[in-house]
Every structure is written in C-alpha cells, then in structure tokens.
Amino acid sequence: MRVAAPAKSAPTRSEQIIVFRIGSQLFAVSSASVQEVRSSDSFSGASTEISAPGLRKVRHVVRRGDRSLFIVSGALHFDLPPSPGTLAFVLRKTRTALLVDGIEKMTSMTRLQALPQSFCHEERQWYRGLTAIDQTVIPVVHPEGFLSAEELTLLDAAMPPPKNRDGESTEGTVSAA
Amino acid sequence: MTVSAELELQSFVLLRLGERRFAVRAGQIAELVAPSRIFKFPHRTAQIEGVILRRGRIVPVCDVAETLIGKKLMSRRLYLLAVRHYGAQTEWVALPVTGECELINAEMAAAAESDAPHVAGWLSHAGDVIEVLNVDAITPGPGEMRVESETKGVLEARP
Numbered sequence: 001m002r003v004a005a006p007a008k009s010a011p012t013r014s015e016q017i018i019v020f021r022i023g024s025q026l027f028a029v030s031s032a033s034v035q036e037v038r039s040s041d042s043f044s045g046a047s048t049e050i051s052a053p054g055l056r057k058v059r060h061v062v063r064r065g066d067r068s069l070f071i072v073s074g075a076l077h078f079d080l081p082p083s084p085g086t087l088a089f090v091l092r093k094t095r096t097a098l099l100v101d102g103i104e105k106m107t108s109m110t111r112l113q114a115l116p117q118s119f120c121h122e123e124r125q126w127y128r129g130l131t132a133i134d135q136t137v138i139p140v141v142h143p144e145g146f147l148s149a150e151e152l153t154l155l156d157a158a159m160p161p162p163k164n165r166d167g168e169s170t171e172g173t174v175s176a177a
Numbered sequence: 178m179t180v181s182a183e184l185e186l187q188s189f190v191l192l193r194l195g196e197r198r199f200a201v202r203a204g205q206i207a208e209l210v211a212p213s214r215i216f217k218f219p220h221r222t223a224q225i226e227g228v229i230l231r232r233g234r235i236v237p238v239c240d241v242a243e244t245l246i247g248k249k250l251m252s253r254r255l256y257l258l259a260v261r262h263y264g265a266q267t268e269w270v271a272l273p274v275t276g277e278c279e280l281i282n283a284e285m286a287a288a289a290e291s292d293a294p295h296v297a298g299w300l301s302h303a304g305d306v307i308e309v310l311n312v313d314a315i316t317p318g319p320g321e322m323r324v325e326s327e328t329k330g331v332l333e334a335r336p
Contacts, residue, residue, distance in 0.1 A: 025218060078219035116228070117263045118237040118270055118317050121221035130228065130235050137216035137228050137235055 014108040017131075019138060020100045022074040023083045026138050028131060029091075031106065033143040036090040040071075040099055043088055047071060052158040055151055061159065062097065070155055071097045072146045078126070091143040098146060107133060112140060186282045189300060189309065192257055193276030194242045194250065200283075200300055200309045201259060207269055208258040209278055224317050229271055231258065238271045239316045244295070245308075250275055259312045263319065270316050285309055 016031040047060035050070070057076035062069045069090065075083045077098075085099025109131040115124060126145040130137050147155070188203035210231060215238055217227035226238045236258060242250045253273040261270045285298040288309075295315040300307050 027218075080219060113235045116235065116237040116268055116270070117266070117319060118225055118239060118261070118268070119220055119222050120317050120319050123220035123222065126219075132230055132233075132235065135230065137218075137230060139218045 014110045015112070016106065016108050017140065018089075018106050019104040019133065020087075020089070021102045021104055022078065022085075022100050023080045025078070025080055026104060026136070027074075027100075028109070028133070028138045028140045029089065029143065030128075030140070033092050034089045035092040037103070038088045038090065038097075040085050040088050043071060043097065048160050050155065050158055050160065052151075052154040055154055058147075058151075058155060061155070068095060068156075068159060069097050070095055070147060070152075071099060073099050074101075075099075077146055091146070094143050094147070095152065096143065096146045109133065109140070115139075185284050187285055189281055189283055189285075190257065191279040191281055191302065191307065192272070192274040193278075195246045195248070195275060197246055198305060198307050199245065200281075200302075200307050201257070201312060202297070202309065203280060205260050205312050206257060207260055210256050210258060210271075212253055212256060212273070222317050226273075229256065231269070231271075234269060236269045236271045238273065240273055241310075241315050242273070244315060245310075259316075261316050261318070262313050270312070272312075272316075 017028040018031050018034060019026055019028045021027075043060070043062055047062045050058060050061045052058060057073045058070045059073070060071040062071065071088060073085060075081065075085065083101050085101060087100050087102065088097045089100060090097045112129040112131050114129050115127050125148070126142060127139045128142045129140055131140055132138075189200040190203050190206050190209075191198055191200050208231070213229050213231070215227040215229055224239050224241070224244070226240055228235045228237050230236075238256065240249055242248065250273055253275055255274050255278060256271040257274055257278065258269045258271055260267050281302055283300040283302055285300050288296045288298050295311050296308050297311040298309040300309055
C-alpha cells in the first residue's frame with residue numbers, strides 16, 4: 001500500500017517590522033520602509049520652520065538636495081495627546097520624516113490582516129492593516145499615509161525660500177534597513 | 178399550527194441593550210462570546226470602539242447602543258459576533274450586549290418604508306414587539322463614506 005507523502009506546508013512569509021510608540025500607543029512599520037532612524041535633535045539644526053494653513057502636524061522641513069523632507073508629528077497626525085517625539089523615522093520613497101517617542105522592538109510579522117471594512121474613514125489611508133504580536137493587536141502604518149497629495153501641495157506652496165544647503169547635519173543617524 | 182404557518186417561522190437571537198430588546202436573524206450570528214480585551218488604536222470611525230482577537234481573527238467592536246437606545250453601554254455581558262456583508266464579502270463584527278441572549282422561533286413582519294434603514298422587520302414575542310436589526314445597515318462600512326460624501330455634495334450644492 002502506498003502511503004501519501006505528507007503535504008509540504010508552504011514556508012511562512014514573514015516581514016521585519018519596527019514596533020514603535022507614540023505616547024502610549026503602539027504602531028508598527030515595515031523595516032524596509034524606514035530609510036533612517038535619527039534623533040529628532042539631530043534634525044533641529046538643519047530644519048526650517050514651515051506653516052501650512054490647517055496642517056498643524058508639520059512644523060519643520062529639512063532640505064536634502066532638491067528634495068524637501070517634511071517632519072510630521074505622529075501624535076498630531078493620529079490625534080493623540082501631544083508628545084515631543086524623540087526619534088524621527090525617515091520613510092523611504094516618501095517625503096515624510098515621522099516623529100515618534102520610541103522604538104519598542106524590532107520583530108517579524110507572519111500575518112497582516114486587512115483593516116476590517118467597518119473602519120471606513122481616514123484610517124484606511126493610515127494603515128496597511130493589523131497584526132497580532134504577542135497577543136496584542138497593532139496597526140501597521142502605511143508610509144505614504146502621513147501626507148496626502150493635497151497636503152504635499154499645501155506644504156510645497158508654504159515652503160520658505162532655500163538658503164544654505166550645506167548645513168544639514170547627519171549626526172545621530174542610525175541605519176535602519 | 179398549520180404546516181404553512183410553521184414554514185414561515187424563522188430563528189432569531191434576542192439581545193438586550195439597556196432596557197430594550199432587539200432581534201437579529203440567527204443565521205447572521207457566528208458566535209456569542211464573553212467580553213475580552215479591546216485593543217484600541219487611532220481611527221475616525223465613531224461607532225467602532227476597537228478590535229478584539231477571536232480565534233486568530235481580528236474583529237471590530239461596534240457599539241450600536243447609541244444609535245438604538247440613545248446612549249452608550251455602561252456595562253456589557255457578552256459580544257454577539259454578527260456576520261456583516263460587504264458586497265460578496267463577509268466579515269465578523271462584535272456587538273456588545275448587556276444581558277443574556279435567547280434563541281427563539283418567530284414569524285417576522287416585514288419592515289415598512291417609514292422604518293429606519295436598520296430595521297429589517299418586526300416580531301412579536303412574549304407580549305413585546307421587537308425590532309429585527311439589519312446588521313449591514315447598523316454597522317459602518319464603505320457605504321457610509323459614500324453617503325457622507327453624497328450628503329456633503331448636496332449640502333455644498335445648496336445655495
């Protein structure tokens with residue numbers, strides 16, 4: 001009698017993520033979408049103030065060559081209680097540097113559940129989905145969800161004229177990916 | 178009871194929100210579970226409180242009490258996991274309830290045009306007339322966004 005070979009289970013795909021904190025709220029972001037992790041102090045010398053109408057979450061911009069990187073307060077973006085934001089995640093393929101309060105851990109997720117369709121407002125742009133890490137549900141942010149096209153247009157219009165472009169500091173840079 | 182009358186009986190789960198009772202078609206209920214930890218995170222959908230983890234699934238918790246009885250629930254005894262349709266797709270949604278639930282067989286009278294969209298029909302049980310809830314209409318979903326933007330458009334178009 002021939003016994004069927006046990007079916008090989010497909011290898012589980014996992015994705016490296018950074019679990020971070022804004023205030024007491026946990027979020028996760030794919031490690032691959034974080035280009036740099038910097039201390040927010042290291043940005044302060046190189047940043048310029050910016051004020052776009054109705055866009056409180058962006059107060060500073062950093063020029064990098066021809067590009068501008070907008071520093072987004074994670075707390076204000078998510079309507080959380082104000083927090084200073086001690087670290088900045090420079091998000092790959094975006095013009096966003098996200099201010100967060102700390103990194104909880106780096107880990108991997110094997111399952112990303114789509115955001116339930118009951119969530120039907122801006123959060124659909126904010127999150128790629130939800131994951132469960134150690135029996136805790138954590139939203140996984142969408143790197144492009146921090147600044148919409150309309151917000152970028154507003155910010156570009158509010159940009160101060162360029163000045164010294166050589167002054168950008170790289171002190172405090174940590175390679176993230 | 179005649180055979181034809183018996184065939185019209187359907188199963189419903191009776192639930193309690195505060196002092197009032199409502200019904201949901203039994204076929205729309207996946208499970209009845211004890212309250213567990215609610216995970217909360219920032220979002221803008223007012224009726225959703227957060228999510229619970231159930232058998233590996235992440236299930237949104239939707240407090241429908243404010244819509245149905247005009248106030249939020251102060252205490253909750255159970256979550257009714259209802260099946261919510263989104264076109265061809267279905268998802269679970271957890272509805273907090275304040276009392277024990279009961280499975281009954283009853284005949285449902287169709288909703289009238291003047292009834293609110295969340296009323297699927299009416300049934301009579303133990304001297305009460307009870308609203309049968311349309312889970313798809315009482316819980317938020319992409320349709321809500323469409324209605325909101327259409328309403329906004331109408332309001333903006335007014336002189």
